[in-house]
Amino acid sequence: MENIYQPHIMIIDDITVETPDVKTFRLKFQDSKLESDFTFKAGQFGQYSLFGEGEATFCIASSPTRKGYIECTVKRAGKVTNAMHKLDVGDPIGFRGPYGNWFPIDQLKGKDLIFIGGGIGLAPLRSLIRNCLDLREDFGKITILYGSRSVADLVYKQELKEWENRGDINLIQTVDPGGEDSDWKGLTGFVPLVMRDIYLSSDNSVALTCGPPIMIKFVIQGLDSMGFSPTQIITTLEMKMKCGLGKCGRCNIGKYYVCKDGPVFTYAQIYELPNEF
Amino acid sequence: MTKLISRDNLKKLISKVLTSFQVIAPVNENNVSFFKRISVYEQIKWEDNNPTKSPKEFFFAPSDDLFRYQMKNKNILLREPSNHHDQRIILGIRPCDMAALNILDRVFLEDGKDLLYSALRDNTLLIGQSCRTPGKYCFCSSVGINPDDSQNMDLMLTDIEKNLFLVKVVSEKGEKFFSHFSSFFQEADATNGHTPVQTKEMVDYLKRGALFNVQNINEWLNENFEHPIWSEIAAKCIGCGVCTFFCPTCHCFDISDENVVYRDSSFQGVRRRIWDSCSFDHFTKMPMHQPRPTQDRRFRQRIMHKFKYFIDRFQQGACVGCGRCRSLCPVGIDIIEVLERIHCLSYQSHGVK
Amino acid sequence: MITLLQAKTWELLQQKEVSLILGYGEFSRKINNGPEQRIISPIFITKPEETSSLVWNDRCVFNLSTYLTGKEVKAHHKVAIMAKGCDIKSICVLIQENQIKREDLIIIGLTCQGVIGDKERPKAEKCDSCQLKTPHIYDILIDSAEAQTKKLNQVEKKVESKNCVNPVQEKFDRMDKMNPQDRWQYCLDQFSKCIRCYACRQVCPLCYCEKCITDKSTPQWIEKSPLLPGNLSFHIMRAFHLTGRCVDCGECERACPMNLPLTTLNKKMAQVVKDMYHYESGLKTDEEPLFGSFQLEDEESFIK
Numbered sequence: 001m002e003n004i005y006q007p008h009i010m011i012i013d014d015i016t017v018e019t020p021d022v023k024t025f026r027l028k029f030q031d032s033k034l035e036s037d038f039t040f041k042a043g044q045f046g047q048y049s050l051f052g053e054g055e056a057t058f059c060i061a062s063s064p065t066r067k068g069y070i071e072c073t074v075k076r077a078g079k080v081t082n083a084m085h086k087l088d089v090g091d092p093i094g095f096r097g098p099y100g101n102w103f104p105i106d107q108l109k110g111k112d113l114i115f116i117g118g119g120i121g122l123a124p125l126r127s128l129i130r131n132c133l134d135l136r137e138d139f140g141k142i143t144i145l146y147g148s149r150s151v152a153d154l155v156y157k158q159e160l161k162e163w164e165n166r167g168d169i170n171l172i173q174t175v176d177p178g179g180e181d182s183d184w185k186g187l188t189g190f191v192p193l194v195m196r197d198i199y200l201s202s203d204n205s206v207a208l209t210c211g212p213p214i215m216i217k218f219v220i221q222g223l224d225s226m227g228f229s230p231t232q233i234i235t236t237l238e239m240k241m242k243c244g245l246g247k248c249g250r251c252n253i254g255k256y257y258v259c260k261d262g263p264v265f266t267y268a269q270i271y272e273l274p275n276e277f
Numbered sequence: 278m279t280k281l282i283s284r285d286n287l288k289k290l291i292s293k294v295l296t297s298f299q300v301i302a303p304v305n306e307n308n309v310s311f312f313k314r315i316s317v318y319e320q321i322k323w324e325d326n327n328p329t330k331s332p333k334e335f336f337f338a339p340s341d342d343l344f345r346y347q348m349k350n351k352n353i354l355l356r357e358p359s360n361h362h363d364q365r366i367i368l369g370i371r372p373c374d375m376a377a378l379n380i381l382d383r384v385f386l387e388d389g390k391d392l393l394y395s396a397l398r399d400n401t402l403l404i405g406q407s408c409r410t411p412g413k414y415c416f417c418s419s420v421g422i423n424p425d426d427s428q429n430m431d432l433m434l435t436d437i438e439k440n441l442f443l444v445k446v447v448s449e450k451g452e453k454f455f456s457h458f459s460s461f462f463q464e465a466d467a468t469n470g471h472t473p474v475q476t477k478e479m480v481d482y483l484k485r486g487a488l489f490n491v492q493n494i495n496e497w498l499n500e501n502f503e504h505p506i507w508s509e510i511a512a513k514c515i516g517c518g519v520c521t522f523f524c525p526t527c528h529c530f531d532i533s534d535e536n537v538v539y540r541d542s543s544f545q546g547v548r549r550r551i552w553d554s555c556s557f558d559h560f561t562k563m564p565m566h567q568p569r570p571t572q573d574r575r576f577r578q579r580i581m582h583k584f585k586y587f588i589d590r591f592q593q594g595a596c597v598g599c600g601r602c603r604s605l606c607p608v609g610i611d612i613i614e615v616l617e618r619i620h621c622l623s624y625q626s627h628g629v630k
Numbered sequence: 631m632i633t634l635l636q637a638k639t640w641e642l643l644q645q646k647e648v649s650l651i652l653g654y655g656e657f658s659r660k661i662n663n664g665p666e667q668r669i670i671s672p673i674f675i676t677k678p679e680e681t682s683s684l685v686w687n688d689r690c691v692f693n694l695s696t697y698l699t700g701k702e703v704k705a706h707h708k709v710a711i712m713a714k715g716c717d718i719k720s721i722c723v724l725i726q727e728n729q730i731k732r733e734d735l736i737i738i739g740l741t742c743q744g745v746i747g748d749k750e751r752p753k754a755e756k757c758d759s760c761q762l763k764t765p766h767i768y769d770i771l772i773d774s775a776e777a778q779t780k781k782l783n784q785v786e787k788k789v790e791s792k793n794c795v796n797p798v799q800e801k802f803d804r805m806d807k808m809n810p811q812d813r814w815q816y817c818l819d820q821f822s823k824c825i826r827c828y829a830c831r832q833v834c835p836l837c838y839c840e841k842c843i844t845d846k847s848t849p850q851w852i853e854k855s856p857l858l859p860g861n862l863s864f865h866i867m868r869a870f871h872l873t874g875r876c877v878d879c880g881e882c883e884r885a886c887p888m889n890l891p892l893t894t895l896n897k898k899m900a901q902v903v904k905d906m907y908h909y910e911s912g913l914k915t916d917e918e919p920l921f922g923s924f925q926l927e928d929e930e931s932f933i934k
Binding site: 517603 | 657659660661662663669671672674692696697700701702825826827828829831832845850853854855857859860881884885887888889890
Binding site for chain 1: 343344346348351352353355357384385388389390391392393502503528529530531532533534537544546548550553555560561562563564565566568569574578581582585586589590
């Protein structure tokens with residue numbers, strides 16, 4: 001039996017600077033047995049340890065189809081994330097997981113997928129997007145609407161370019177008014193407003209959204225008015241977490257623990273939740 | 278199986294087991310009663326009711342080491358904490374605090390077993406005690422617990438005469454303990470029935486029955502997440518952790534790295550699990566977002582967790598009616614007042630059931 | 631007496647002079663070994679008709695000024711507060727430190743012959759040395775001396791026969807006389823019992839920091855575990871932070887569920903401040919806070 005609070009040791013394999021305060025870390029298991037046994041699904045998250053500092057919760061941003069490593073995208077905000085930003089390739093990090101539920105990828109097969117992300121909220125969607133791209137023929141049209149505060153705040157810039165160049169993705173990028181620079185070729189405007197100007201069909205499609213709570217709220221309202229049914233809208237919720245195991249008691253929204261019953265929820269489920277997230 | 282033990286023999290028994298077990302029993306220091314590891318029988322302070330502090334800290338401590346770590350040249354070494362595997366006896370826990378273990382068990386033993394908690398549960402023999410008189414603030418009978426409930430106990434002591442206890446051998450573990458120390462016990466008289474001592478207050482308490490109906494409260498909570506009652510009651514809440522820390526069932530915790538010592542290029546430290554409280558502002562506060570920014574929301578969370586969320590999840594309530602939160606709240610918030618008001622509101626909204 | 635209080639507060643709300651009254655209410659509490667217990671507890675009143683629930687008697691021990699810095703209370707444009715002389719001292723400090731404005735507040739001063747302390751003490755400890763039986767600052771004065779004294783005398787008589795000394799003063803004197811080693815050991819013994827429920831901090835009217843240093847994590851100055859290192863840091867830090875500010879209202883010690891001698895440290899600091907700077911907190915609203923002012927002749931022998 002194992003100590004459920006004790007993390008596995010991972011080694012930083014690569015660091016990508018996404019924005020001035022966001023970095024993506026690629027981690028590999030120190031133990032090769034763990035590495036080969038490790039599986040997860042898009043949407044799940046983990047508890048990342050910085051020894052001497054503490055733990056922080058991030059989704060796994062890489063695709064489950066790419067074995068051998070996991071990636072997490074980290075915004076510098078608190079004690080752990082600040083320390084994490086100071087790490088170099090080769091440094092150890094603790095990892096517990098995967099925890100939580102996942103995007104219902106089997107139910108998404110054959111459907112048109114609409115991804116709507118804001119800021120660093122693209123991270124959990126990215127796991128699923130890459131998963132879907134690796135199995136591209138299983139899915140219908142893929143539309144990605146991604147926005148951030150400013151051009152500098154767009155994450156996964158390299159990937160966005162790749163997605164843009166692929167013929168089989170409709171990628172729409174936007175930045176908040178005032179966030180554009182002279183080279184900006186995308187749209188300008190808040191995601192929920194931009195969304196209203198592009199045609200999104202609810203027919204045989206599923207919308208997956210993640211971003212700041214206020215964005216999610218208005219995106220859901222918009223999708224609702226476009227005729228998406230509550231079960232066609234999927235999002236991930238964020239609450240403060242400590243254990244990730246449904247024990248520490250702080251991530252509940254109503255009777256649901258986000259760490260066990262989430263983080264992925266349909267709007268049909270969220271609609272039933274008390275308004276406290 | 279029931280036996281008898283005299284107070285003198287109990288003293289001898291405890292003095293005897295002190296040589297081979299850790300014995301934890303109610304004591305009183307600084308005018309606060311609590312459970313503590315004792316070294317001699319005389320330290321025990323027998324009181325009629327629950328000590329101020331519940332025994333939960335012996336299964337789920339205010340601060341528990343989860344593991345230790347040492348970092349040297351980018352190499353991390355993890356070590357299990359030195360675990361508490363000594364055999365322990367906890368003496369004098371009352372039925373409500375025993376019932377609280379059910380709730381902790383659900384959280385820590387199911388769906389991802391907490392090894393620390395389960396080791397502490399396994400290596401502890403629980404000698405409980407039924408209540409002969411209700412405490413001033415108790416309401417166990419309102420939440421479905423009896424003052425002579427023997428659940429979770431290995432042995433239960435019941436006062437039958439001034440210096441004589443009826444001993445109910447409840448579990449296999451209790452039986453083993455009994456057979457090992459059987460010379461301290463005497464046979465119960467089968468014809469005599471041995472009536473437990475009950476004060477007049479206890480008779481009244483039992484006659485009065487429940488002050489509210491948990492089912493009604495649960496149903497009302499299902500529909501009243503938004504209600505003026507929350508801010509009305511919580512207006513005076515100062516947001517301290519007294520109610521939650523003294524509650525035998527509250528189990529929320531924080532995880533923190535502590536005792537970190539740096540030396541040259543290496544360091545070592547310990548990761549700990551620490552009691553936390555939903556009354557605190559920082560409990561749910563994230564860098565950019567606070568889902569429970571006001572005290573009424575935090576107060577609502579506490580009531581909802583006990584009388585709705587826990588029931589939704591585990592089909593049992595998370596309040597055992599020990600009354601500690603009522604007696605200790607620095608500003609006199611009374612959970613009975615809250616529950617009685619909700620009980621009345623549930624009648625108003627649904628008519629008499 | 632009560633009727634004057636109720637009439638005055640009714641008028642304040644009726645004429646919309648204030649939108650909230652922080653006062654004392656009497657509630658009944660079900661107990662198992664007797665009839666319902668009548669307890670006093672803080673009450674927030676916003677409607678004129680509710681003022682009939684206001685009471686003032688010798689069980690009104692709470693210092694209500696702790697609520698003045700709360701978000702919910704600050705949302706009101708103007709509030710009235712029932713306050714004893716000792717409570718008004720902390721209101722004074724809050725005004726001095728620009729946490730509240732005098733003009734946003736109507737102080738209902740209460741003349742007080744002492745309140746009954748918690749935990750079977752005859753009189754709250756602070757009452758013994760009280761110089762402010764009639765408050766020093768108020769807008770409305772509710773005189774209640776007569777009714778209150780009667781009741782307290784009864785309690786005092788009962789207790790005198792038990793030959794009871796004031797426990798807090800006794801603790802203070804004992805600690806003050808100890809040698810440094812013993813005193814340190816005493817502190818270790820006491821503070822190891824702290825469970826970090828923060829009742830002391832939360833009930834304290836002057837612990838209004840938006841984020842207490844104990845809750846800060848970058849860097850984490852004070853360990854969260856209720857173990858000796860963090861407990862000591864917390865309580866010593868708190869005592870320092872209250873130096874020259876604490877008005878000795880005694881609420882921290884009253885609220886402490888572990889019965890820790892919390893006021894002892896604060897009293898000592900107040901004594902030092904008084905000896906060195908002839909400063910006593912909470913007496914004047916227009917005085918500079920001790921740590922906000924500097925004079926050339928200030929004592930600085932402690933700087934080494």
